[in-house]
Amino acid sequence: MNTSKLNTLLAVLLLLLVTVSCDDEIESTSGGESIVPEKFAVDIPESLTNSPAGGRIRSGLSADELNGNEIYEGLSSYIKIGEASAEIIEAIMQGISDIGISGVIFIAYESDEDGRVKNLTVTENSTFEDKTYAYELTVTDADSEGNDDGGKAMQVFWNLEPIEGIAILKPFNIDRLKDADAGDAIYRIDYSEVETMGYDAHMIVSIANLPLANPLEDPYSVDNLKMFVGKTGDLVDVYGNSNHPNASFFTTDSGFNWAFVASGIDGEDMGVAEVGLPPNDLDETDRAVLLEDYAIQTVFSDQISATWPNLGQNLIDQYLLNTEAPGFFNEDGFVQGGTSPSSDYDPLVERIQDLVPYNPLDIKNLTVEFK
Template sequence: MKKINLLTLLSLVALLLFAASCDDSIDTPPAQEDILPERFSIDVPDPLANRNATSARENARAEEDQLNGNEIYELLSLFIAIGEGAGELTEAILGGVSQFDVNGEFFFSYESDDDQRIKNLTVTSDATYEDVDYQYSLTITDAASEGNDDGGKAMQVFWNKDVIKGVAILKPYNIDRIKDVDAGDAIYKIEYSEESTDYDAHMIVTIDNLPLADPSVDPFAISTLKMFVGKTGEVVDVYGNSYHPNASFFTDDQGFNWAFVASGVHKGSIGVAEVGLPAGNLNSDDRAVLLVENSLKNVFTSQIQTEFPGLPQEQIDAYLKNTEAPGYFNSDGFIQGGESPDPLFDQFADRLQDLTPYNPAVIAALDVSFE
């Protein structure tokens, strides 16, 4: 059996669907409308989504006096990038077939070039996910695992075409048992919509059951994440939470939530963010509680005073460097916290006041599943 990778396979299926739509008559019928959505994700401004911000994660606890506001904001940009990447993966897969006129239903089996396992792909119309009806769906399963509790599902996409709205769910382990052998039950969900809202378009990324690294290696590893991204014109707003069950700062308290709001220029060099560090089990969706009472500076100050009573103020100030809100970012990454580096940032800092993260307790208990 010929081996093909996922994007090649999807392109082939789209081509077959187009061919199947033609009849056997001499006259070629008019081409039908391509059913695939043209878009399924939103780019987060580069300053706010930094996939290269790994040095902070690796070094934040190497020396106790290195842990300050810089590391917290830099880690935030990494966590946002993880959420953005889930949306990009979905759009990349759909983009592999968007050049063809996909306009019908189909079933196809193939051997994946990624893990050499048989996968089944199905395209259907009139589908339902979480009690919402959609015009179309695409499902990929790992054939030998279809008897498992998850049905062997590697990917499901549900969408409407007229006004783009859809949901995609991906399980990396069932996509590639070699590359993602350690992914376990990790699962991603991307909700994308261009229906009338406060934004031209928005997406919500939810990630559940990420495997945790050894806390001594990566104490800030993510277990779950939920992130909203809304775009109007060239302005992009972001808010959400990531849960880090092994995270600790100065005391023995463990399990924290990065609760954040951010705004910036699409494909620009300006980004502003505010982050709170509530306990992972805090049950509140009050902005003042999440971002003011549990602000980065307040949490650090409280923990430092608890762990190091009587510490001289100059040493406390070293830990509190750049813990003031908000944090400012440019094309080079995090700049500083507190004072605006340029009036160009001010309009985005003002937007943060209208954004609120999710409830940390709800994020810690996320449950994403296939239909």
């Protein structure tokens, strides 16, 4: 699912909220201000999400065209998928807040989108994953509540002071028509303003079971992704992995993981990222292995040598264009690899040295489940 489909989903969910707000079957146990937090995501600098690839590495790309630009620009696209998912959930939270939910409620309504009955409930003092939250909101597709997933479309657990919580979303159960191809795709956002990880606020985006594109048309599509985003002041750190089961480069080897770390400055057009391309079944957590042993330049060099052992250095250099680490970004996205455009990037280069991606095997096997 690319960013354009995610934006379509956002529009659908906002329409759903309008429908709910106009429903006359709301039953609430208390009055007063909304108990739903409006903020539930960390913004990522545009320098790290702006990609001319339009949501993925160019389709129909041949080995002769592949170089570091494609890998770094692809990274921006994959980070954007995670950010767009968080924005969707935050928009839902804001929409629900606008309804003015102030306590325990039950809403049953017929969706204008797929014509199916949806149930929305808010309860208090709910426990999830051994933690008790002040509130839980659950939306289900009523006729699917007997299914293995309970027909759950969305489930949110949260506390208000300070704000922290977990939001889980399954598009297929929100709209069976427009999201018929979403299948078992499911998103989860863990958001916290509790300063337990050294940041003013942080979020963890987990996405599982995105439908893969036809590998002949887009071998680099993503099925699973996990990404941490932490913000302190105007500094934003990002690290994580995206899983690409059909990805290949210069050999017949397929199944790779974009393992990445990045830092940017909110409101300024600068970002720095380092990317590794380990096999997606690699069971490893060491930063040096993920980002140095499997650095873009190393992986490309090894595969080029294996495929074309007698290739001239001039052609090798074309393939290795901008494969050096780190990659530098501005308001237009990726700029260049290896050499910093200016000393202004130096603090960000230093920050990414302390960031480590997740284990690629864990991302390949990533699951997201409702309560």
